Amino acid sequence: MKEPPQKVTGGGGSAREPAGAAAEISSLEILVAVPRDEEGDMLARELLRTRSGVRRLWPLPPRLPDGVDVMFCELTPELPQCLPWVPGQPLAALVVVTPAVHMPPLKLLRNCAPHAVLHRPFTTGTVLTSLAVARAQFLYEQRLRARIDKLDETLRSFRSVERAKNILMEKRNLDEEAAYHFMRRQAMSQRVSVGAVAAAIIDSRDILG
Numbered sequence: 198m199k200e201p202p203q204k205v206t207g208g209g210g211s212a213r214e215p216a217g218a219a220a221e222i223s224s225l226e227i228l229v230a231v232p233r234d235e236e237g238d239m240l241a242r243e244l245l246r247t248r249s250g251v252r253r254l255w256p257l258p259p260r261l262p263d264g265v266d267v268m269f270c271e272l273t274p275e276l277p278q279c280l281p282w283v284p285g286q287p288l289a290a291l292v293v294v295t296p297a298v299h300m301p302p303l304k305l306l307r308n309c310a311p312h313a314v315l316h317r318p319f320t321t322g323t324v325l326t327s328l329a330v331a332r333a334q335f336l337y338e339q340r341l342r343a344r345i346d347k348l349d350e351t352l353r354s355f356r357s358v359e360r361a362k363n364i365l366m367e368k369r370n371l372d373e374e375a376a377y378h379f380m381r382r383q384a385m386s387q388r389v390s391v392g393a394v395a396a397a398i399i400d401s402r403d404i405l406g
Contacts (some may be wrong), residue, residue, distance in 0.1 A: 222328070223248035224264040227379060230254045231294050232271065236317055240294070243324040265289050267332060269315065277308040284310070290335035292327050303400055312338075354392030361395035364402050 209308045227249045231237040237255070252265070257273060260389050263281040270276055272293040282288045290312045295301040297317035306314070313331035316324060358380065365376035377391075380398070 203290075211327075218356040219284070222332075225332070226264070227248045227251050227267045227269065228259055228262065228265045228289075230261060230270045231269065236319055240315075240319055240324060243319070243321055244269070244328070247328070263288055267292065267328060267335075269294055269327075272296075272305065272309070274305065280309070284308075285311075287335065287338070292331045332385070354390070354395070357392055357395040357399060361398040364398055368402075381399060 206208070225245055225247075229237070229241050229244065229251060230253075231240060233253070233255050237253075237254050241251055241253055249267075254261070255271075257271070257275060257279050259279060261268065261281050267290045269292045270279075272295045277284075280287075280291070287310070291309065292313045292315050293301075293306065293309055294315045295310040295317065301314070305321055311331070312334040313327040315327040358377070360397070361380060362376040365371050365379060366373060368377070369379070371379065380391050380394045383394045387394070
């Protein structure tokens, strides 16, 4: 019978942590999905010392809960299927926890795409390092993904503007510069982007034929 996630509170942060970093870490919600043994208890205690919100969950459910910032998960064959996101689009930083005596299967590691790996036996240093590395890597990936999305949006807008200019040049007998200035004036008067005006022109052309 699977146990529901348990919220654990308490602990004190390290005085050696920079104030900003400690505040950021203490605001995190962390899920610990590892066996409830001596080492699992030690991992939870070390995370509690950061003043983060820590929930424990074991065994792994078919789908791990979302709405957390960091997950510490036992590396099991079923872990990739338990993650609550589409592969390549993580919703949280993932730390996989591996056994001390065996080399973790590299294919399984790749399928999980973790942000950090924590090997047994744990120490205070390795737990906190894996937390910091995973969180930093996750945020870095998020920034990269946001930049890529913005570049994609810019490219789509550029293509729309080019297509709309061609429509105006054909329908209104304008040259390229005049067509662009027409869209720009419309954008300023309606307080929208040139790309939005271009999209409206394309839509009206597609509807009216």
